[in-house]
Amino acid sequence: MIEVENLSKSYGPRQAIKNICFQVNKGEVVGFLGPNGAGKTTTMNILCCLIPASQGTARICGHDIFERSLQIRKIIGFLPETPPLYAEMTVAGFLAFAARIRLVPANKTAAAADRVLEKCRIQDVRHRIIGRLSKGYQQRVGLAQAMIHDPQILILDEPTTGLDPIQIIEIRKLIKDLASSHTIILSSHILPEVTQICQRVIIINEGEIAAMDSLDGLTSAMRKSERLHLKTRNAPPGAAERLRQLRRVISVRPEDRGQFLIECELDSGLQDEVARLALEDRWGIVELKPVALTLEDIFLKLTTEEGGPHHETIPDHR
Amino acid sequence: MKQSLTIAKRELGSFFSSPVFYVVCAVFLIIYGFIFFNILNYFSLQSLQASQFQGMDAGFNLNEMVIEPSLQNMAVILLLIIPIITMRSFSEEKKTKTINLLLSSPIHLKEIVAGKFLACMAVVTVMLLLSSYSVLFLLAIGKPEIGPVASGYLGLWLMAGCYISAGVFASSLTDNQIIAAVVGFGFTLFMWIIGWGAQAAGPGFGELLKFLSLVDHLERFLKGIVDSSDAIYYLTFIVFGLFLTHRVLDSKRWR
Structure with a gap:
């Protein structure tokens, strides 16, 4: 479904990501894990065709991200780090707009909006101004706009930041529900979140993949x-x-x-x-x-080991 | 192109829900009203004097003496005010990161740019329509020729399009609205006065500079002459500005 090959991106002299390779299969939920500034957001922005890679390429459903970016943008739903919300619009108005620019046919816009309003549990705020909603609701509206055109792939950049614990649990539950019908990539720096939601974890540190495996695989390999x-x-x-x-x-x-x-x-x-x-x-x-090794232990081990991550220690699940 | 209307519609909604539009519009109408009133007052004084001294109508012309200078002044007011209207178009989207929604959607970049332009154009059209009360007033009390008025408004409208195109371009360069406004203003003002360099530049190049100047083309529109070369100049200016905007935004994808 998603194939990433040797992706690199430099901002001037600083290399944000270096030679990243991974694959995501249909229906998988993959978690990007890494400390702040590890390159999670950069990778996601490249996959969503927002910024170009300096080197390497990626294919989503067989479409190259540079050559067929329009096709790709039709099949992905993206929730950026900062939810892209127009503060002066109402929730319903905003979702209608999002549906139209995501090319949902005019006669299906209302149904699509109702569907995501229900899924994200924001029906009761649908007529309120987005700018006046709490952070949690705004985040959910952001999630709703990403799903409005029922994309095959959801790319969620830190979907639970800034939420209170109850909201976090709700959003996680929502993502789990979505997992049955969507391929999901999400990033996080919160470890338990990834353990709870994702089937597979990609740990990124300083722009490189430090480890990539299922949770069990990681635990046993790192033991x-x-x-x-x-x-x-x-x-x-x-x-x-x-x-x-x-x-x-x-x-x-x-x-x-x-x-x-x-x-x-x-x-x-x-x-x-x-x-x-x-x-x-x-x-x-x-x-x-x-005592089992927790993901936290693995994460700390991988990201703080002397001399940074070593390629030799990458456990490959294939 | 349907998507650009969607974007324009949303943009207009946010214009009309923010106080900026109303303040800008009010300031525009007050200043224009003041100028119009004074021009009209001067005109009536002069025609009164003329009729007293010579006992006859000196052939004073409402179009030439009231409408033309009024519209000319309006062009200056628009020069000052349009950068305020255009400054938010891309800068704000960049600041609030909502631009990511547009860029990750399956719409063409040119549809986004066109949508932004159309929205600003609609706002300015509303302002121009509101200002036309002055012409209606003159129609009620006198007999101005309607042809030159129409061509004058058309010229102003096209010129406003150029201001908008330059302003939108400036806005695409930065996420700071103030910088966008200042650059947009500086750019249009420069294009306005570029003809002044004609004398220094010598005959051949000077002609070119004169031709590039925004204001020279307006003169003929205000006099009632619709020359296709003037219209084409304005349209080219607009398209070029939007093309540059498109390139700036597109460069994010390959830079």
Whole structure:
């Protein structure tokens, strides 16, 4: 559906993105993840034919973004970082305008507007002036304009910024609903969001793809160590030291009231050892469980590793 | 081209919902009214004196002595006011990032540019129509020839089109409305006075500069002469300005 090949973009001497390659299949929900200024917005703007790439190309549904940009603009719906809203218009008036410039036939404009008003739950503000709406509602109007022509592909640049927690949950739910019938690319710097919505994650750092995989794939590929969480009722003061002396343990971090986070080598089968130690010394074991690597850990690892991201560490899912 | 009407319609809606239009229109009508009143007053004084001294109508002509200078002055007022109307057309869209909506939509860039131009043109047409009360007034009290009035208004309308085209172009260059207005104003004023360079430039080049001047072409329209070369000059000016606007916006896609 979307094929991006060696895409680069420089603003003067500064390279915003470097040799980005990825593919998105039909019906997928892909999350762009990266710190601020990583090149997420640049990539999305290029895909939406707003700015040209310096090098490389991309094809959407087989159309080249430079040569057939008009065709592409027919099949994508774009929600830019700042929702493009005319503050002086009413919601209904604005959506009617958006429908017309997105070439929705005149006799279907009203139906299209009703559909997105309902989907984005903004029927009750349809006659209000956009400039007077709260940020959350404005964001939803922005989402509504992106969907007005029922595009095959939705490109959403940070769809949940500036919203309160309840609105964030609603927008996420909306995106999940949309996922069944659309191909979606969304960007975010909020990790849990991506874990909740997306099937696949592309982590961008300093203009390069640092990793690209499904969530499970990323987690397992990035696992260089295992972590165990041990909770006891009455571990003695020297317990952490005893744990450290076990074979294949990398580090032990005592947490409050008899709890420890133990990092050990992969597949070391350390649970047995730890359990035996705790039982023999009567620490009163309450809980012993492996701790999964969260996306946050992966993200931090990828984006803060010394010397920046390394190509060797890119786990390719293909 | 249907899309440019959509864009023009939206643009007009936002013109009429913002106070800028009403303020600009009011200022225009007040200043024009003041000028018209004084010209008319001078005319009536002179014709009164003439009839007293010579006991006859000195052949004073309403068209030549009232309407022509009034419209000439109106051209100056428009020169000052139109950049204020055009300054927002692209600058504001760039500032509020709404331009992204237009550029990511499946419409041609020329439709966007044409839409913006048509909207400004409609606004100025409304202003010109409102100013025509002066002509109606003269029709009520005297017998001006209607032909030169019509051609004068046509000339003004075309000239306003040139101002708008230059103003829209200036607006496409920047996201700052004040800069857009100043550049638009400077550009049209320069095109207005460019003929002054004729003397310094020498015969051949001077003729060209004179021809390029916006104001020389208006003279004939005001006198009631509709010369196709004047009309073509104005239309070319308009199209060229819009073409430059198109290039500036398009360059974002390949720069």
